[in-house]
Amino acid sequence: MKGVVVKQGDTRNELELATMSQPEPAHDELLIKVHHAAVNRTDILNREGKSGYAVNPILGVEVAGEVVDTNGSELFAAGDSVMGLVNGGGYAEYAVMPADRAMKIPESLLFAEGAAIPEVFLTAYQTLFWIGKLQHQETVLIHAGASGVGTAAIQLAKQLCNAQVIVTAGSERKLQFCRELGADILINYKEQSFDEEILTKTDGEGVDLILDFIGADYWDKNINSIKHGGRWVLIGVLGGGELSNVNLMSIMSKYIQLTGTLLTPRSDAYKEELSQEFSRRVTKYFERGKIRPIIDRVYSIEEANEAHKYMEDNRNIGKIILDMNNA
Amino acid sequence: MKGVVVKQGDTRNELELATMSQPEPAHDELLIKVHHAAVNRTDILNREGKSGYAVNPILGVEVAGEVVDTNGSELFAAGDSVMGLVNGGGYAEYAVMPADRAMKIPESLLFAEGAAIPEVFLTAYQTLFWIGKLQHQETVLIHAGASGVGTAAIQLAKQLCNAQVIVTAGSERKLQFCRELGADILINYKEQSFDEEILTKTDGEGVDLILDFIGADYWDKNINSIKHGGRWVLIGVLGGGELSNVNLMSIMSKYIQLTGTLLTPRSDAYKEELSQEFSRRVTKYFERGKIRPIIDRVYSIEEANEAHKYMEDNRNIGKIILDMNNA
Numbered sequence: 001m002k003g004v005v006v007k008q009g010d011t012r013n014e015l016e017l018a019t020m021s022q023p024e025p026a027h028d029e030l031l032i033k034v035h036h037a038a039v040n041r042t043d044i045l046n047r048e049g050k051s052g053y054a055v056n057p058i059l060g061v062e063v064a065g066e067v068v069d070t071n072g073s074e075l076f077a078a079g080d081s082v083m084g085l086v087n088g089g090g091y092a093e094y095a096v097m098p099a100d101r102a103m104k105i106p107e108s109l110l111f112a113e114g115a116a117i118p119e120v121f122l123t124a125y126q127t128l129f130w131i132g133k134l135q136h137q138e139t140v141l142i143h144a145g146a147s148g149v150g151t152a153a154i155q156l157a158k159q160l161c162n163a164q165v166i167v168t169a170g171s172e173r174k175l176q177f178c179r180e181l182g183a184d185i186l187i188n189y190k191e192q193s194f195d196e197e198i199l200t201k202t203d204g205e206g207v208d209l210i211l212d213f214i215g216a217d218y219w220d221k222n223i224n225s226i227k228h229g230g231r232w233v234l235i236g237v238l239g240g241g242e243l244s245n246v247n248l249m250s251i252m253s254k255y256i257q258l259t260g261t262l263l264t265p266r267s268d269a270y271k272e273e274l275s276q277e278f279s280r281r282v283t284k285y286f287e288r289g290k291i292r293p294i295i296d297r298v299y300s301i302e303e304a305n306e307a308h309k310y311m312e313d314n315r316n317i318g319k320i321i322l323d324m325n326n327a
Numbered sequence: 328m329k330g331v332v333v334k335q336g337d338t339r340n341e342l343e344l345a346t347m348s349q350p351e352p353a354h355d356e357l358l359i360k361v362h363h364a365a366v367n368r369t370d371i372l373n374r375e376g377k378s379g380y381a382v383n384p385i386l387g388v389e390v391a392g393e394v395v396d397t398n399g400s401e402l403f404a405a406g407d408s409v410m411g412l413v414n415g416g417g418y419a420e421y422a423v424m425p426a427d428r429a430m431k432i433p434e435s436l437l438f439a440e441g442a443a444i445p446e447v448f449l450t451a452y453q454t455l456f457w458i459g460k461l462q463h464q465e466t467v468l469i470h471a472g473a474s475g476v477g478t479a480a481i482q483l484a485k486q487l488c489n490a491q492v493i494v495t496a497g498s499e500r501k502l503q504f505c506r507e508l509g510a511d512i513l514i515n516y517k518e519q520s521f522d523e524e525i526l527t528k529t530d531g532e533g534v535d536l537i538l539d540f541i542g543a544d545y546w547d548k549n550i551n552s553i554k555h556g557g558r559w560v561l562i563g564v565l566g567g568g569e570l571s572n573v574n575l576m577s578i579m580s581k582y583i584q585l586t587g588t589l590l591t592p593r594s595d596a597y598k599e600e601l602s603q604e605f606s607r608r609v610t611k612y613f614e615r616g617k618i619r620p621i622i623d624r625v626y627s628i629e630e631a632n633e634a635h636k637y638m639e640d641n642r643n644i645g646k647i648i649l650d651m652n653n654a
Contacts, residue, residue: 215575216575234575234578234579235579236579237575237576237579241574241575241576242572242573242574242575243570243572243573243574243575244571244572244573245569245570245571246569246570246571246573247568247569247570248542248543248561248564248568248569248570248587249564249568250587251561251585251587252561252562252563252564252587252588252589253587253589253592254587255586255587255588255589256586256587257584257585257586257587258578258584258585258586259582259583259584259585260575260577260578260579260580260581260582260583260584261579261582262579262580262582265580
């Protein structure tokens with residue numbers, strides 16, 4: 001079969017479509033004919049040799065496709081349309097996935113749409129609810145609102161908790177898209193100081209929860225923007241991972257809870273529980289059209305390098321998808 | 328009445344015993360004849376004009392004494408022996424305290440022992456259980472194990488959760504005292520690298536919970552010492568509040584939850600709930616002698632400056648008490 005790997009000895013770490021052996025499903029794994037995979041930042045780190053935890057030479061952590069071999073699992077039948085997280089190996093014609101974390105693609109959605117769901121929606125669900133403990137009608141600040149996780153988080157916070165959603169993004173086009181998804185307060189971080197804007201809009205109180213993909217660049221402003229006793233979930237360092245001059249007293253005096261998380265390196269058991277809870281609670285929202293996967297652009301599998309470049313340029317609103325059908 | 332205040336215009340911020348008017352209990356406050364007060368780091372900050380939230384010119388946030396006037400409260404009777412947190416005004420002959428946060432002094436304990444309980448035990452209880460969510464038989468790292476909060480936390484973690492307790496301290500004398508209180512693993516931070524020692528003793532896993540009074544100086548070693556998904560409660564910055572070079576990726580990749588807290592500036596409602604829960608759960612341990620208040624030294628109220636100096640030199644094991652009886 002065909003699969004996308006990093007070109008051997010290439011100094012620019014480019015990707016290439018290589019001929020690989022088809023994966024053998026282990027006990028309790030499904031064999032899936034992949035229709036679409038999706039691109040994630042973790043794939044870029046992996047391509048650059050920086051992720052530290054990928055073992056599969058084939059990139060990709062999520063797919064949507066068709067079950068070819070259930071391998072004895074009673075959860076699915078051959079021919080079922082499924083989506084979910086894989087432990088690497090997603091950018092390929094065939095992939096294996098633990099059966100207990102596979103999710104049925106919600107009715108009426110296409111494979112490409114299914115591939116746009118797992119990583120960003122599970123990350124958003126995990127950070128908003130498992131870690132961030134978002135409560136009904138609380139206020140949440142979602143940075144990078146037009147990103148994959150951002151667009152998922154806006155919809156989940158709005159639909160499941162009727163939260164007041166504040167987003168930051170760097171263009172009017174991105175902000176208007178966030179509004180269509182349900183965001184209440186839009187802040188262009190290039191034109192406004194987001195902390196001042198938030199304090200004005202929340203009567204000086206600040207927000208209950210921050211989803212932070214940015215890290216260092218936003219540190220001080222996040223401290224200013226958060227309520228006393230607020231929760232702050234750190235899930236990315238697009239704005240730098242190295243901080244200088246942190247004032248710990250501000251964390252103490254505002255009783256801030258800062259929690260770091262990642263999804264990809266989590267255990268199989270964790271991904272299983274998260275996928276199952278998400279599927280149970282959120283599938284109906286997809287089926288009723290209340291929540292939708294957001295696709296920016298679909299590339300053919302031969303264009304994996306272009307797809308990565310497009311994400312690195314931060315040009316996307318929502319997900320970047322790879323179509324395996326012509327591999 | 329007599330009360331201890333900062334000497335006006337004194338460049339060294341020394342304390343003096345002044346003649347003040349007796350406080351008037353507001354609605355729902357008890358008037359208490361103070362027998363003993365205790366010294367806390369927050370008093371030192373207050374004396375230096377650095378606390379930012381003290382309004383009462385008389386220092387002191389905790390007392391033990393006798394109810395003189397219940398002011399209509401049905402929770403206590405005149406003559407009752409009580410202990411608890413006051414909103415300033417503790418270093419004085421009389422103090423007022425909201426009735427709903429006053430705690431009966433456990434039977435068999437003296438007033439001086441009662442004064443050694445509220446601030447450190449409530450802080451330890453709050454950080455271990457409310458914020459740190461310590462579970463049965465988890466492993467907890469308690470820095471400054473021989474400090475006031477440290478000695479309280481060792482006993483609470485051991486008695487209420489049968490936790491594995493690891494302490495750090497700077498002398499053999501302090502460490503042996505921690506062992507008597509129940510600490511399992513003793514680390515002299517001046518002679519050993521505490522993170523290496525902890526990883527050795529926990530099979531490379533690290534601890535579930537860190538109580539951190541130190542801040543900047545221990546930052547990197549705390550990161551090394553904590554388990555994946557561990558909780559870290561920041562309740563003091565004895566080792567500095569300004570950090571340079573924080574690597575946020577380590578917080579993400581270990582899924583660390585860092586929470587800052589302080590007790591003194593919390594709301595009345597918070598202190599009420601904390602005091603009542605603590606009293607309900609822990610009084611019996613004091614009465615059975617399973618947990619005990621730890622007093623290092625009792626000063627007379629005229630020696631308040633010496634008492635502060637003694638705390639600033641970090642010479643104490645447990646609490647420093649002020650005796651008001653000869654005021």
